[in-house]
Amino acid sequence: MTDTTTPVSNSTITPTTASFDKKTANQADVAVTLTLNGNTLSTIKNGTATLVASTDYTVSGSTVTIKKEYLATQALGSTTLTFEFSAGTTQSLVVTIADTTVAPTAALKVQMYNSSLSASGNTLNPKFKLVNTSTSAVTLSDVKVRYYYTIDGEKAQSFFCDWSQVGSAYVTGTFVKLPTAKANADYYLEVGFSSAAGSLAAGASIDIQVRVSKEDWTNYTQTGDFSFNAVDTNYVDWSKTPAYVSGNLIWGSEPN
Structure with a gap:
């Protein structure tokens, strides 16, 4: 029939x-x-x-x-x-x-390393340290950190926060597909915080340990990804994980 x-x-x-x-x-x-x-x-x-x-x-x-x-x-x-x-x-x-109504007075930097340095694997494991280098506290719900990478096969993705001093439940992760793919990035993970995360005191820092995977657990190829740190095994200043306060870029750079 x-x-x-x-x-x-x-x-x-x-x-x-x-x-x-x-x-x-x-x-x-x-x-x-x-x-x-x-x-x-x-x-x-x-x-x-x-x-x-x-x-x-x-x-x-x-x-x-x-x-x-x-x-x-x-x-x-x-x-x-x-x-x-x-x-x-x-x-x-x-x-x-x-919100560019008021220019941010906050000063932050991001340190990062990848817990897995393998060329490919079914999980991305960036570990971030957010450092407040200013003289006043920063409201964490105003802060976003981006990790740029290539998805290597379009699939739904999952975000996990394994640990942070502010509480894993108060750390958020959003996946954003770039409107125009770059050679070293076609997605970014945007890490943020709920209002319950509170603030980051002047001179203080927090760790945010996260994982990303695809729904079918197929591999990512990390080699060449914009934000991937293929060398270090502990926190270093990493300009390829840009940070934003109230939507304004205050640390690092985005892929060209």
Whole structure:
């Protein structure tokens, strides 16, 4: 018997990443173009929360506009909005939320080493030390640290915090796919903190020991990854793990 079922085509969205600045003068809606491929948009979600049509976003033809009033309520760092359709796979928009209203006075540095120096393996094991080099405390929920790498086979990924002085439960990990892949990075892990993590005192430091794996435990190739430290076996200043306060880069550099 011949199967006459028509294959389902996935919808797509453009862009898949965007930036939003909470500074009043810089605020702007984020427009997303839908290519529906015969489907219809069902919902947009932020985690388990469903955005409200006409309040949080509007739809006009093939354009969805995420309103600046909604984005202004989101925490600093990466917010992932999931577009669900009547058929096919979901699509994600990652919005980087910053606030340049006040330039950060914090001074931080990141030290790092990789607990596994193997060329390939099924887990990434960066260990970070966040050092407050300023003369005042830093609110940890304002801080983000990025680890840039290549995924080497697109799969869903899992984040684990094995240990930190602030409590593993208060350390967050978000995976962000670069809109344009680099030779040495097509993803970054953004490590952050919940409000319960508190603050980092002047001159103090904390360790954040994390792991990353794919859902099927296939290997990553670490060789050549932007943030990978292939030499050291203890903490060293590492500029290839940039740090941000309130969305502003204050340590290190991003891949070119």
